[in-house]
Amino acid sequence: MSIMSQTGLYDVIDVILDKGLVIDAFVRVSVVGIEVLTIDARVVVASVDTYLHFAEAANRLDLRAGTGSQPLGGLLGGGTTALGSPSNATGIGGAVHKIRERAE
Amino acid sequence: MKGTASPQTEALHCYAACRPDITLPEGPGVAGASVSLLADGPVAILVSPLPAEGEPGDPESLAAHARVVQQAFEAGVVAPFRFPTIVASDDETVHELVRPHRDWLLETLDRLEGLEELRLRVRYDEDAAVAEVLAANPRLAKLRGRTDTALRLGEAIVAELRHQAVQDSQAILAAVRPLIEDAMVDAVGGERDVLTASLLIHRGRAQEVDDAAERWAAERPPVQIQLLGPLPPYSFADMEKDS
Numbered sequence: 001m002s003i004m005s006q007t008g009l010y011d012v013i014d015v016i017l018d019k020g021l022v023i024d025a026f027v028r029v030s031v032v033g034i035e036v037l038t039i040d041a042r043v044v045v046a047s048v049d050t051y052l053h054f055a056e057a058a059n060r061l062d063l064r065a066g067t068g069s070q071p072l073g074g075l076l077g078g079g080t081t082a083l084g085s086p087s088n089a090t091g092i093g094g095a096v097h098k099i100r101e102r103a104e
Numbered sequence: 105m106k107g108t109a110s111p112q113t114e115a116l117h118c119y120a121a122c123r124p125d126i127t128l129p130e131g132p133g134v135a136g137a138s139v140s141l142l143a144d145g146p147v148a149i150l151v152s153p154l155p156a157e158g159e160p161g162d163p164e165s166l167a168a169h170a171r172v173v174q175q176a177f178e179a180g181v182v183a184p185f186r187f188p189t190i191v192a193s194d195d196e197t198v199h200e201l202v203r204p205h206r207d208w209l210l211e212t213l214d215r216l217e218g219l220e221e222l223r224l225r226v227r228y229d230e231d232a233a234v235a236e237v238l239a240a241n242p243r244l245a246k247l248r249g250r251t252d253t254a255l256r257l258g259e260a261i262v263a264e265l266r267h268q269a270v271q272d273s274q275a276i277l278a279a280v281r282p283l284i285e286d287a288m289v290d291a292v293g294g295e296r297d298v299l300t301a302s303l304l305i306h307r308g309r310a311q312e313v314d315d316a317a318e319r320w321a322a323e324r325p326p327v328q329i330q331l332l333g334p335l336p337p338y339s340f341a342d343m344e345k346d347s
Contacts, residue, residue, distance in 0.1 A: 011332050019338040020186035023205050051258030057234045058248050
């Protein structure tokens with residue numbers, strides 16, 4: 001995936017914005033108009049909402065498959081094996097690409 | 105000095121420090137301007153003129169900045185500036201700024217020679233992670249479906265996930281450690297976002313790192329790994345000056 005695609009740039013935007021050389025005497029102006037920043041920079045704070053969310057997540061799980069680590073693969077719907085197709089690992093001239101991204 | 109920018113412009117956008125013999129990126133830079141090189145001895149800075157109009161730091165500028173830095177990185181060693189870094193275009197101003205830091209910039213370039221960055225993001229598949237917690241804690245599983253204990257259940261699950269996230273983060277970093285030169289952890293131990301980190305590796309080693317991460321992740325079904333790169337070493341450009 002090229003860094004120029006929206007997704008590629010979004011994926012590394014925090015690196016480009018927050019990292020890099022800073023020389024004291026250089027002026028670094030404020031960043032304006034980068035809407036995606038507000039998405040990526042959100043701070044996830046544990047709150048009542050978070051707790052209720054995970055309680056809800058627990059409630060909707062079907063645990064009848066059993067307990068222990070073995071059935072978890074089934075809960076994933078085979079996701080782990082279908083992830084990261086080999087094409088993702090193909091280099092494109094050294095440009096930024098996803099080496100692998102596990103499916104959400 | 106070579107390749108100086110147009111004297112009419114008032115400001116210069118700075119992309120990265122590099123060596124003066126680097127091949128200039130071909131495409132347009134920020135605001136469509138052509139990229140040039142301000143060299144001061146063994147150190148150079150990639151710049152392009154910035155028009156007075158328009159607000160600096162917009163998304164198009166960021167994309168152009170990233171593209172130029174990426175192209176330069178593919179041509180040689182770069183130490184990217186944090187976006188957006190803008191200086192007055194007066195050559196003397198630039199050199200007054202660069203010269204006092206020349207040794208440090210040179211050391212930085214030497215340190216980053218032959219290296220690249222990978223961005224590592226580790227998350228949990230929520231259902232799988234919660235199921236794992238419940239399977240390991242039968243007492244929590246019994247609280248499911250009750251409204252009076254929902255907060256307690258959720259809080260306990262979040263606490264377990266965060267604890268697990270720290271352990272998983274340490275484990276995955278240990279799994280790739282033999283293959284990397286350095287690591288910088290940005291966030292660790294969230295109930296959703298397990299780990300966000302940058303890895304500094306030798307160029308061409310990304311696949312090895314990915315393989316190692318995958319081997320580890322195969323043992324941990326709830327873990328989702330995203331590895332992006334290779335990137336210019338943004339996260340490792342500014343390390344030594346701070347320390």
